Amino acid sequence: MIGDAPVLAFSGQQVGWHGLVPKGAVVFLPLSTHAVLVGEPDVFGRSVAPDRLVEVVNGLTTREAYDAVFRHPGMAWPAGLRYGPQPHRLPEPTVTLSRSDPGTASTFPYRYPEMDEEQTAALLRHLGAAEVVE
Numbered sequence: 001m002i003g004d005a006p007v008l009a010f011s012g013q014q015v016g017w018h019g020l021v022p023k024g025a026v027v028f029l030p031l032s033t034h035a036v037l038v039g040e041p042d043v044f045g046r047s048v049a050p051d052r053l054v055e056v057v058n059g060l061t062t063r064e065a066y067d068a069v070f071r072h073p074g075m076a077w078p079a080g081l082r083y084g085p086q087p088h089r090l091p092e093p094t095v096t097l098s099r100s101d102p103g104t105a106s107t108f109p110y111r112y113p114e115m116d117e118e119q120t121a122a123l124l125r126h127l128g129a130a131e132v133v134e
């Protein structure tokens with residue numbers, strides 16, 4: 001099944017907002033009705049058993065869908081699978097952004113803090129990431 005939420009995250013966190021991709025979550029990207037790309041937080045992790053993969057992804061697809069879920073015409077609707085009463089809502093914002101008062105010093109140029117993890121820093125250098133925002 002494929003829904004209108006393009007990426008699904010399975011984290012074991014049942015209630016509340018835990019970010020777009022909660023820490024330690026397994027990410028599923030349904031590519032077609034017969035293929036799903038799985039992103040594990042650990043290289044050798046096994047968080048979802050292969051025999052439950054279809055059930056988990058289909059359940060997440062219907063739970064996370066905003067408006068639509070699609071199935072292949074030759075596939076019966078999975079038993080026990082129901083739409084939720086309404087889609088999950090984002091939390092109310094807790095930060096308000098506004099324009100600076102006239103005469104206030106600019107925050108730019110801004111230099112990002114040094115990375116404390118060398119492999120990530122090396123990857124950012126390789127990708128040509130900017131350290132200063134003008």
